[in-house]
Amino acid sequence: MKIKNKMRHCKIVIAFVFFFVIQNIYSQDMRINYDMIYKEDSLSTETVAKKMVLLVQNGESKFYPEKQYEVDSLRASGFKGFAVGDHDFYVIKNKQNTGSKYYFLLRDVYRITEPVKLNWKIQKETAKKYGYTCQKATVDYKGRKWEAWFTQEIPVQEGPYIFKGLPGLIVYMKDAAGSYEFSFTALKKNFYKMELENISPKPLDISLANLKKVFIDYYNDPFREMKSGNVKAKFKDEKGNDVEPDFKEMTKNLQNSLRKNNNPIELSEAIKYP
Incomplete structure (x- = not known):
């Protein structure tokens, strides 16, 4: 009986050691x-x-x-x-x-x-x-x-x-x-470690409702910053010559692309574009 008890005790100790080692590794x-x-x-x-x-x-x-x-x-x-x-x-x-x-x-x-x-x-x-x-x-x-x-x-x-x-x-x-x-x-186990939120610019906290509004506003006028001159961008043709951008056509193409992107991972939060 004593031998059986000792064996049972050894098994418990081994199990705890194994669990500790595994936990320590991961x-x-x-x-x-x-x-x-x-x-x-x-x-x-x-x-x-x-x-x-x-x-x-x-x-x-x-x-x-x-x-x-x-x-x-x-x-x-x-x-x-x-x-x-x-x-x-x-x-x-x-x-x-x-x-x-x-x-x-x-x-x-x-x-x-x-x-x-x-x-x-x-x-x-x-x-x-x-x-x-x-x-x-x-x-x-x-x-x-x-x-x-x-x-x-x-x-x-x-x-x-x-x-x-x-x-x-x-x-x-x-x-x-x-x-x-x-x-x-x-x-x-070996990889380059860094701060997890190493994002620039600093993220802006926002509600889901307001985020959807931001994306709808972008959909309605995606090139507003360029048209206003706040963002500088040069447009060139296939030969490298400067061309005047057709913002109306660019907007139409981008809106078509956004409407096709209709399958987000969080399906219930999908944005309903016009």
Whole structure:
């Protein structure tokens, strides 16, 4: 009986040590890469592919395009030249369980901050994905039904975009309409670390209603700043000769493009353009 008790005690100790080691490994900062595929136009079969990065630092996280991460890394290391980034799907989640979403328009950056409320339903179904044992979970979020797969082998309650709160890292997500898909590609412990909100100019806090108004105003007159002379821009033809811009035609083309971009990830918050 004493031997059995000792063996049971040893198993408990080993389990606690293993749990401590695993937690210690994944409690540190990390970079997680995802492939993202989505449809901008719900009426089209065309998709857009982006490589995305989830940075986890000091209990907070940042999700945004890898292209922008590379630009930020260059600038943080002292680079002063011109570099084109990508600000789509830009989200920062903090320790207080709130999420900030950033919207870049012309020379301004707008920030909406709200609690991250996700009513996850964990299913019994399991599967092997990307070499990890994963479990299925579902959630409804702002007009979309999502299926997610998470692994407790990476005990970080994080995931792509605004999604978090499961007992392990989300390695795959797809909405029921097949419009958005996130796929895990890599986890790195060594990466260039920087302040998460290293955004210039300083973001302007705004409500969702006012943000929609900003985008509607832009839709109605997208080249107002250029026409007024507040923003200087030169227009050239294919031969490099200066030409007078046709703002009416440019406005029409841009408005057509904005109307086609009718399939945002937060479907219930889609802007209804005229």
